[in-house]
Amino acid sequence: MQHNYYKFPLNATALIQNRSIEKSNIEVSIANYIHLIMTTRFGECHFDPSFGSAIWDVDFNNIGSDNKLRTMVLESLIKSLKTYETRLSNIEFDVHIAQEEINLRREKSRIKKGVSISVNGVIKKINEAFSYKEHFFIAPLSY
Secondary structure: OOOOEEOOOOOHHHHHOOOOOOEEOHHHHHHHHHHHHHHOEOOOOOOOOOOOEOOOOOOOOOOOOHHHHHHHHHHHHHHHHHHHOOOEEEEEEEEEEEEEEEOOOOOOOEEEEEEEEEEEEEEOOOOEEEEEEEEEEEOOOEO
8 A cells, every 4th residue: 555655744735636746755854753743742632641852841940850850751662652653663762861051043042951862773665774863852841
């Protein structure tokens, strides 16, 4: 069975006008979906309140320990990706939390928490290795 994977963000105008929509491969489709899960707040999708991740929940949380924050994010990602990204098997996660100094042009330097996330697994359909990396700053969330 042939699957179509569409380029993200979806061109709604082309869709409404019944024009062709840009397509992507399965690797890009999975990466986009993982990004969507990570950047969606629980309850944001009205049809499925459990879709998303805890990254938004810890965004302004003053959790003292980076290890507690790491555990919270990791457990959320494990549950969400195993539930919603069914095209992957043997999923492994790595989450690192670190304080990072950000130099802004007009303002003084700021220190934010950086979250680096790696997701590795196997694409079931083609039995090939898959790797995805994302880096966020939290409080407020930015990527």
